[in-house]
Amino acid sequence: MTSTAYDARADEYIDALGTMDAVHPVDRSIVEAWATAVTGPALDAGCGPGHWTGHLAGLGLDVRGVDLAPRFVSHARAAHSGIRFDLGSIDELEVEDGGLGGILSWFSTIHHEPARIDVPLREFARTLRPGGRLLLGFFVGESIEAFDHAVTRAYRWSAAELGRRADAAGFDIIETHTRATLGARPVGALLCGRRA
Numbered sequence: 001m002t003s004t005a006y007d008a009r010a011d012e013y014i015d016a017l018g019t020m021d022a023v024h025p026v027d028r029s030i031v032e033a034w035a036t037a038v039t040g041p042a043l044d045a046g047c048g049p050g051h052w053t054g055h056l057a058g059l060g061l062d063v064r065g066v067d068l069a070p071r072f073v074s075h076a077r078a079a080h081s082g083i084r085f086d087l088g089s090i091d092e093l094e095v096e097d098g099g100l101g102g103i104l105s106w107f108s109t110i111h112h113e114p115a116r117i118d119v120p121l122r123e124f125a126r127t128l129r130p131g132g133r134l135l136l137g138f139f140v141g142e143s144i145e146a147f148d149h150a151v152t153r154a155y156r157w158s159a160a161e162l163g164r165r166a167d168a169a170g171f172d173i174i175e176t177h178t179r180a181t182l183g184a185r186p187v188g189a190l191l192c193g194r195r196a
Helices: 002-008 010-017 025-036 051-058 070-079 118-127 159-169
Strands: 042-045 063-067 085-087 100-106 128-140 145-147 154-157 171-179 187-194
Touching: 025 051, 025 100, 025 128, 025 171, 025 187, 042 051, 042 118, 051 063, 051 070, 051 100, 063 070, 070 085, 100 118, 118 128, 118 159, 118 171, 128 159, 128 171, 154 159, 159 171, 159 187
Parallel strands: 042 063, 042 100, 063 085, 100 128, 128 154
Antiparallel strands: 128 187, 145 154, 171 187
């Protein structure tokens, strides 16, 4: 189970990736640009140790975080007092229909099997108001393919195929970003707008 796998390695993950110092500057720029276009409440869906949630709150965004791993949630609450962090699944968000203006899903769908990727995408569409913005981070591949992630099995997606899935869930693709860095897995981001 993904939550158990992350809980078992949470301290290692937090030490390596749990601060904004570990964020690539291009990623930071993409996420901050998304944040400027968000109107209303936002959710960091699959927030991990909460560093993005804290950063976005510092920029003035009305944001909270949710994650499946109890250790991440407890760390986030301790590290970022005054910000709401909930234990929960991105597949079943405790948010009313159209209750959000923005969702950051930064690599939080990478462990969803291809047959189940539509579940969180539809949930994001349900909870975003028309015109709301979803920013979806993912690992890039030429096709859908599984790989051995450090924590548990994950999947690469082509931007085109992930974009088709997002479109089917009710999103317009506004921008597509991909980045390849020597010695690292290629990554991408889809900026999506919730269709009316």
